[in-house]
Amino acid sequence: MKTLCILGSTGSIGTQTLQVVRHFREEFKIASLTCGYNIELLLEQIVVFNPVCVSVATKERKETLQRMLPRDSKVKVFCGDEGNCHCATLPKVDCVVGAMVGMKGLSPIIAAIHAGKDIALANKETLVTAGSIVMPLAKQKNVKILPVDSEHSAIWQCINGQPKGSLKKILLTASGGPFRGFTREQLENVTLEETMNHPTWNMGGKVTIDSASMMNKGLEVLEASWLFDVPVEQIDIVVHPQSIVHSMVELTDGSVLAQLGFPNMMMPIQVALFYPERSLGICRPFSPFDEQTGTLTFEPCNRQVFRLVDAAYHAGKVGGTLPAAMNAANEVVVADYLAGKAAFLDIEKTVYRVMERHERDGVTQNPSLSEIFAVDEWARLITQELRK
Numbered sequence: 187m188k189t190l191c192i193l194g195s196t197g198s199i200g201t202q203t204l205q206v207v208r209h210f211r212e213e214f215k216i217a218s219l220t221c222g223y224n225i226e227l228l229l230e231q232i233v234v235f236n237p238v239c240v241s242v243a244t245k246e247r248k249e250t251l252q253r254m255l256p257r258d259s260k261v262k263v264f265c266g267d268e269g270n271c272h273c274a275t276l277p278k279v280d281c282v283v284g285a286m287v288g289m290k291g292l293s294p295i296i297a298a299i300h301a302g303k304d305i306a307l308a309n310k311e312t313l314v315t316a317g318s319i320v321m322p323l324a325k326q327k328n329v330k331i332l333p334v335d336s337e338h339s340a341i342w343q344c345i346n347g348q349p350k351g352s353l354k355k356i357l358l359t360a361s362g363g364p365f366r367g368f369t370r371e372q373l374e375n376v377t378l379e380e381t382m383n384h385p386t387w388n389m390g391g392k393v394t395i396d397s398a399s400m401m402n403k404g405l406e407v408l409e410a411s412w413l414f415d416v417p418v419e420q421i422d423i424v425v426h427p428q429s430i431v432h433s434m435v436e437l438t439d440g441s442v443l444a445q446l447g448f449p450n451m452m453m454p455i456q457v458a459l460f461y462p463e464r465s466l467g468i469c470r471p472f473s474p475f476d477e478q479t480g481t482l483t484f485e486p487c488n489r490q491v492f493r494l495v496d497a498a499y500h501a502g503k504v505g506g507t508l509p510a511a512m513n514a515a516n517e518v519v520v521a522d523y524l525a526g527k528a529a530f531l532d533i534e535k536t537v538y539r540v541m542e543r544h545e546r547d548g549v550t551q552n553p554s555l556s557e558i559f560a561v562d563e564w565a566r567l568i569t570q571e572l573r574k
């Protein structure tokens with residue numbers, strides 16, 4: 187039996203992880219859960235999964251949750267970054283599921299690695315901003331980083347067991363999002379509602395916006411680069427609107443391997459949680475003759491229209507603190523966009539401006555964790571200023 191901590195248990199990946207846990211009651215136990223503000227759902231999860239402790243975003247939420255708990259509840263409630271780190275480092279936890287969204291997911295994951303916990307990682311910002319610290323630390327602590335992102339799970343499954351050095355190229359698939367085939371002019375007038383309407387995946391707000399702008403794919407290029415130790419130049423984006431092929435790898439001898447499945451995040455979650463074992467499936471397996479399969483198509487990514495893809499490749503090539511600046515700018519302007527305070531193309535415009543500014547000021551190479559946090563904070567302030 188594996189004992190889990192879920193960071194971000196009320197989000198899209200968090201709730202689906204709990205569905206997997208519920209299905210395999212004999213295999214997993216929940217030690218701790220964390221969430222931001224959705225304490226109503228957290229309360230339901232506490233009743234069902236009986237964790238030792240939980241953490242919420244703020245002191246106010248903590249006090250409200252404590253008042254809502256049943257009288258005989260023994261669960262300890264913490265809050266903030268400290269609370270998240272406490273939940274992630276409990277001695278009994280074997281594996282931490284990193285399902286928070288954004289840079290705030292980084293420090294509890296670092297704390298968990300220090301404490302020797304395996305990480306099932308869905309939070310891409312962790313590797314985008316601090317891959318240079320997270321990956322060597324995981325190696326040093328003999329901790330596994332198990333990818334939960336569907337594309338990265340696919341790549342990982344394809345290369346698992348292949349000889350070291352045999353990975354030549356990653357073909358990272360992308361659905362293309364709701365605006366596939368759009369022109370720049372069309373992108374100028376898209377609404378928030380259209381942006382939220384993803385054709386194949388049902389996800390949280392931030393990831394859905396990132397998918398529409400293709401920033402999600404850019405972040406995933408950097409994530410793959412760290413996870414599989416390949417330069418971004420060896421990663422190509424392939425637009426595949428049906429989201430059935432979850433990614434492909436080309437090996438040195440020219441053989442190309444792919445992993446297939448109907449879009450369902452429970453599959454990569456299950457693969458990560460059971461690793462190195464394979465369990466019985468929860469998801470309907472892919473069939474070439476299924477109605478849902480239809481015709482599989484592939485096309486290149488239009489980087490002239492979706493310019494954030496170029497921004498991410500550039501950040502990946504320059505490295506250092508530039509990806510952290512890019513990510514922070516994106517997080518701030520996407521929050522503005524979700525609040526109806528920005529136009530769709532403002533996201534790209536703002537991210538480029540913040541990156542240019544950071545490059546002009548000087549990117550720090552081989553940054554420490556505190557230097558990464560400092561750039562993150564700086565980029566958030568600058569973005570807010572630019573957005574005024």
Ligand code: MG
Binds near residue numbers: 335336337
């Ligand atoms: Mg993905």
